[in-house]
Amino acid sequence: MNSAGILADAFERIHETVHAAAEGLPPEDLNARLDEDANSIAWLVWHLARIQDDHVADAAGTEQIWFTEDWVSRFDLPLEKGSTGYGHSSAQAGSVKVASGGLLLGYFDAVHERTLGYVRGLDGRALDRVVDEVWSPPVTLGVRLISVIADDLQHAGQAAFVRGVLERRR
Template sequence: MDVNGLLTELYGRLPDLVRAAVDGLSPDELRWSPRPGANPVGWLVWHLTRIQDDHVADLLGEAQIWAGDGWAARFGRTADPHDTGYGHTPEQVAAVRPESAEALVDYYETVAARTAAFLAALSPADLDRVVDESWDPPVTLGVRLVSVAEDDLQHVGQAAYLRGLIRPS
């Protein structure tokens, strides 16, 4: 398997996991948390999508999808490209209010489609390109893509667990 196939397989598993985590949940269920200050399903899926959108847009040198087409309004947010959820206080977490499960899926699938196109065009040599020199060692494209996938997988797993608390099977 080549690098494109491997990364496409990894990222290609996420859309079904995102859909399964939110499918059929009401807006109130998307905002439910097991205790004050805990991250709800809606915030977790919004955040993992924001991180992928932010990081892949940066790698492409393009604007984030979040900044256009009214995405932010569907979550009760402004189109601030710096608002990814990183470092959110409990009050900021509670302020992320997805209008529906479909809004989360639609935003994720739009971001995932751009990511898939980006991954399909990569060569093995691209993975060694340094994309962030503020770390020691500097972060390569390959490391950044693994980091985004790892973050997304952790958060979608947390969302799936919470979904089980909301609607036990």
């Protein structure tokens, strides 16, 4: 398996985990918080999709589908239009609510498909390209994609945990 195949496989695992955590849940479960400061499944999935959308679009030199496919209006969140959830306060995280799982998973799936299209076209040399010089050492494309994968898998696992707690409470 080449590097593009490994990256695609990792993003497919995120896809599977997100769907297992969120699919089929009613809005009250997607928006539920285990306590007043906990993140909901809606926030966790929205955030991981926003980070993936933001970071992959930047690396690919494209616009985020949050804007190009007008997900920003469909979600109609009381947040800054470009918000990704990074650094959100508890109140901001709590303001991310969805009316349906279709909206949440629709955005995630659109981001996922665009990400797969991008990573499947990469070769090993492309992963050495510096995409962010703010950090020391500068961040390469390979490091950025692994960072997105790691963050997304953590948040997808947290969403699965929240789902399990909600199901046990019934």
